[in-house]
Amino acid sequence: MTQFILAALVVISFTANAQHSQPEHGNSEKVAWEDMSKEERTTEVNAIKQHHLLDDHDFTITHGVSFPLPVILWDNGLQVFMSSKFHHGETVAEVNGNFYKVHHSKIYKTDSEGTITMDDHHHPTNAKPFDLSITKNVFVIILMALFMFFLFKGVAKAFKSGPMPTGAGRFLEPLVIFVRDEIAIPNIGKKQHGKYMSFLLTVFFFIWFLNLAGMTPLGIGVTNNIAITFSLAILTFFITQFTGKKTYWLHLFDPLGSSMPWVAKVPLYILLVPIELLGTIVKPFSLMIRLYANMTAGHIVLMSILGLIFVANSWLAAGPFSILTFLLSILELLVAALQAYIFTMLSALYFGAAAAEEHH
Amino acid sequence: MEIPSIVGAGLIVIGAGLGIGRIGGSAMDAIARQPEAAGKIQTAMLIAAALIEGIGFAALFAGG
Numbered sequence: 404m405t406q407f408i409l410a411a412l413v414v415i416s417f418t419a420n421a422q423h424s425q426p427e428h429g430n431s432e433k434v435a436w437e438d439m440s441k442e443e444r445t446t447e448v449n450a451i452k453q454h455h456l457l458d459d460h461d462f463t464i465t466h467g468v469s470f471p472l473p474v475i476l477w478d479n480g481l482q483v484f485m486s487s488k489f490h491h492g493e494t495v496a497e498v499n500g501n502f503y504k505v506h507h508s509k510i511y512k513t514d515s516e517g518t519i520t521m522d523d524h525h526h527p528t529n530a531k532p533f534d535l536s537i538t539k540n541v542f543v544i545i546l547m548a549l550f551m552f553f554l555f556k557g558v559a560k561a562f563k564s565g566p567m568p569t570g571a572g573r574f575l576e577p578l579v580i581f582v583r584d585e586i587a588i589p590n591i592g593k594k595q596h597g598k599y600m601s602f603l604l605t606v607f608f609f610i611w612f613l614n615l616a617g618m619t620p621l622g623i624g625v626t627n628n629i630a631i632t633f634s635l636a637i638l639t640f641f642i643t644q645f646t647g648k649k650t651y652w653l654h655l656f657d658p659l660g661s662s663m664p665w666v667a668k669v670p671l672y673i674l675l676v677p678i679e680l681l682g683t684i685v686k687p688f689s690l691m692i693r694l695y696a697n698m699t700a701g702h703i704v705l706m707s708i709l710g711l712i713f714v715a716n717s718w719l720a721a722g723p724f725s726i727l728t729f730l731l732s733i734l735e736l737l738v739a740a741l742q743a744y745i746f747t748m749l750s751a752l753y754f755g756a757a758a759a760e761e762h763h
Numbered sequence: 764m765e766i767p768s769i770v771g772a773g774l775i776v777i778g779a780g781l782g783i784g785r786i787g788g789s790a791m792d793a794i795a796r797q798p799e800a801a802g803k804i805q806t807a808m809l810i811a812a813a814l815i816e817g818i819g820f821a822a823l824f825a826g827g
Binding site: 589697741745 | 823
């Protein structure tokens with residue numbers, strides 16, 4: 404018990420320290436943190452919160468420790484350079500006579516001064532080159548893919564020597580069995596589930612591991628990025644459509660079947676078929692929004708509570724809010740696994756509808 | 764008078780909260796009646812809760 408409390412204290416103090424240096428970061432030349440009004444501190448904390456949720460062209464490990472990532476732009480030909488040219492977004496990068504500047508983690512084309520013109524809604528009107536950069540999120544995804552590849556390759560290899568799992572397999576085997584027996588077979592059926600297993604297992608572990616990586620103090624919330632959840636959801640969409648059997652398409656375009664004469668069907672189908680077709684889009688759309696919103700909401704809540712310490716700017720606030728953050732972090736660990744489970748479960752449900760055989 | 768969209772966001776949270784609460788409560792009742800079916804009930808409960816949550820988040824994004 405004492406060991407647990409000690410460990411908890413270490414974690415809390417680490418998180419608190421890691422966060423403490425951050426609010427001062429963008430503010431060093433301006434007013435000191437103590438001299439700011441409560442409103443100014445709130446704005447500052449909110450800016451950090453916004454920044455944390457965005458993708459970035461630098462990989463920042465902690466305050467002041469970061470390494471650049473390659474920037475790949477398509478702007479009248481391929482422009483490749485390292486993001487260190489931006490100096491954390493403070494300077495203009497010159498590449499082959501073109502000038503680029505980072506504004507809110509997005510790259511804009513500017514003149515040599517780096518002027519960014521704004522419209523009435525504070526959106527930049529500068530031209531945006533087509534950005535194919537290896538950003539922080541892309542980098543983490545590549546790392547995670549390599550990690551998963553070698554992890555599961557090792558686990559698979561261990562099964563060649565005997566039926567008993569060894570090493571990491573002892574932990575992962577029950578989870579693989581869980582995905583097969585509790586997610587795939589009940590929803591898709593014993594006969595059909597085989598061809599979907601590879602996708603379901605990949606998506607389950609990928610989302611889970613990325614969610615867990617997002618909980619580390621590195622600030623790599625990859626599943627906070629709607630583009631990534633969109634890609635995952637569109638895979639589910641395509642697999643559902645391409646593996647759809649006769650029953651699935653009949654259900655889409657002829658849901659009432661032979662129980663009704665065609666004269667009565669025609670006026671009904673003018674309304675029914677578009678709704679059914681819309682349903683096929685809404686399902687992956689809700690998958691995308693659910694994962695993105697859950698992870699983003701979790702991070703916003705955690706950072707808001709931590710941010711309250713800096714808004715209050717008092718040691719009295721540090722204790723209770725740190726403990727609250729710690730407890731909520733534990734809840735977030737559960738949510739991380741739960742969201743991976745829900746995504747896999749609902750994907751399996753949709754695959755099940757696509758793969759269903761005729762039963763009448 | 765224009766109603767601010769944050770009011771809409773609050774209404775969504777009330778609605779989604781009521782919905783998920785009802786699902787959770789019914790699942791508890793069901794588990795109490797048939798503890799041996801707890802696993803299946805939990806799965807169904809999570810799916811239903813996730814669907815409501817999806818609608819809630821979608822509405823929050825549209826309005827909030």
